Amino acid sequence: MPAVVPLTWLYVPGDRPEVVAKALAAGADVVVVDLEDAVAPDRKEYARAATADLLAEPPPVPVHVRVNAPDDPQYAADLRVLAALPALGGLRLPKVSSPAQVRRTAAAAPRPPLYALLESALAVEHAYAVAAAHPALRGIALGEADLRADLGVRDDAGLDWARSRVVVAARAAGLAPPPQSVHPDVRDLAGLAASCAHGRALGFFGRAAVHPRQLPVIEAAYLPTAQEIERAESVLEAAAGRAGAQALPDGRFVDRAVVAGARRTLALARRA
Numbered sequence: 275m276p277a278v279v280p281l282t283w284l285y286v287p288g289d290r291p292e293v294v295a296k297a298l299a300a301g302a303d304v305v306v307v308d309l310e311d312a313v314a315p316d317r318k319e320y321a322r323a324a325t326a327d328l329l330a331e332p333p334p335v336p337v338h339v340r341v342n343a344p345d346d347p348q349y350a351a352d353l354r355v356l357a358a359l360p361a362l363g364g365l366r367l368p369k370v371s372s373p374a375q376v377r378r379t380a381a382a383a384p385r386p387p388l389y390a391l392l393e394s395a396l397a398v399e400h401a402y403a404v405a406a407a408h409p410a411l412r413g414i415a416l417g418e419a420d421l422r423a424d425l426g427v428r429d430d431a432g433l434d435w436a437r438s439r440v441v442v443a444a445r446a447a448g449l450a451p452p453p454q455s456v457h458p459d460v461r462d463l464a465g466l467a468a469s470c471a472h473g474r475a476l477g478f479f480g481r482a483a484v485h486p487r488q489l490p491v492i493e494a495a496y497l498p499t500a501q502e503i504e505r506a507e508s509v510l511e512a513a514a515g516r517a518g519a520q521a522l523p524d525g526r527f528v529d530r531a532v533v534a535g536a537r538r539t540l541a542l543a544r545r546a
Contacts, residue, residue, distance in 0.1 A: 279450045280304045281480040281496055281545075282489050285340070287312035288321035291328070298334055300486035305333070308340045309352055310368050318348050322355050329361040336363035338389070343369040344379065357383030364389055368417065371397040373407030380410040393417030394424045398436045405447035414444050415482070418455035430469075434476065441477040451479035460485040470495030498539045506536035506543075 284302035286294050288309045297305045307328070313321045325339055339362060341352035356362060363386070367379055370390040379388055388411045390404050397404065398421070405414050418433060427433055444452045454473040457466040470481060470492055481492045498506070512520065513533045520528050 279479060280336075280453070282492050283338075283453055283480070283482040284486065284489065285312070285456065285482060285484050288325045288339070289313050289317040291324050294324075294328060297486070298337075301489055302335065302483065302486075303480075304336045304338055304363065306338045306340055306366060306482070309348070310340050310342050310346075318342070319351075322348075322352060326355050326359065329356070329359040332361045337361070338364040338366050340366040340368055340391075343367075344375045345369070350382075353379070353383050357386060362386050364412065366391060369393050369397075369420070370404055372400055373403045376404060376407035376411050380408045384410070386410075387412040389413045389415065391415055391417045392440060393420035395421070397421075398439055401440050401443035402446055405443045405449055411449070413449050413452060414440060414447075415452045416440050416455045419458070437473070437476050437478070445477075451477055454478045454481040456482045456484050457488065458484065460488060463487070463491050466491050467495055496542075497545075498543050502539055503543050506539035509533060509536040510540070 280303035282302045283304045283306050284297050284300060285306045285308050286297040288294070288307045289312075294305070294307060307325050309318065309321050309325065329337060339352070339356055341356070342348035344367065353365075357365065365379070365383060365386045366389045367375065368391045370376060370392060371394055376388060376390055388408070390411060390413075392398055392401060392404065392414060393416070398416075401414065405411065416433075416437060421436060422433065425432065425436075440452055444450065454470065457469055459465065466488055473481065474496055480496055481488075483489055483492060509526075509528055509532055513528055526532075
């Protein structure tokens with residue numbers, strides 16, 4: 275996994291330029307300007323124009339835009355106004371359920387990288403087909419609020435199968451591990467930390483956020499601990515100049531996959 279994969283994605287409403295300005299200075303790897311769920315219908319045109327103004331010059335951090343869903347009348351206008359702007363870092367496509375929607379967006383907006391959000395049972399069923407739909411697609415992720423409603427799931431554990439499926443689909447298609455969906459309670463930092471630890475165990479990397487106070491919690495959960503760094507360094511030290519698999523004095527088995535994992539750990543540590 276390349277070290278440049280974003281760890282934090284901070285969502286902000288597109289019709290609040292003053293909030294967007296604060297988000298750009300909050301320390302997120304990517305700021306996602308939301309033109310979809312966070313914007314009321316009568317504010318869509320204003321949000322689109324404000325976002326175009328924002329992207330008239332290169333922003334201090336990468337800015338992606340979550341456009342309206344492919345079956346929404348606002349979608350075509352979003353692409354027409356925003357897709358050709360050189361400062362646009364990526365388009366996030368909500369409510370994607372088929373590879374055809376990705377290919378249609380790539381044809382209409384050939385320049386920016388695309389990211390598909392899977393928010394329904396049908397989307398999860400098509401996860402690999404969507405992930406492999408087009409070279410312009412750089413990532414997939416779950417939209418858990420809509421998926422939870424679609425499935426009628428109350429217990430958080432009821433989403434784990436869908437989460438694992440999306441992680442596997444992304445990796446099978448050669449994409450980076452997906453980020454976790456947002457933790458909606460911005461005051462519940464302990465719950466966010468526990469949820470991030472669970473997501474990391476499932477194979478996610480990083481997380482979307484809806485408030486700057488969530489960013490350091492996400493970073494702490496996904497960046498390697500001192501113990502993990504020490505273990506990775508011991509693996510690389512043992513493997514230096516030696517070919518093939520071997521056992522370390524503490525009993526750990528080391529082969530090429532373990533060495534590759536150790537290198538990823540140290541690469542992550544360097545970005546802290």
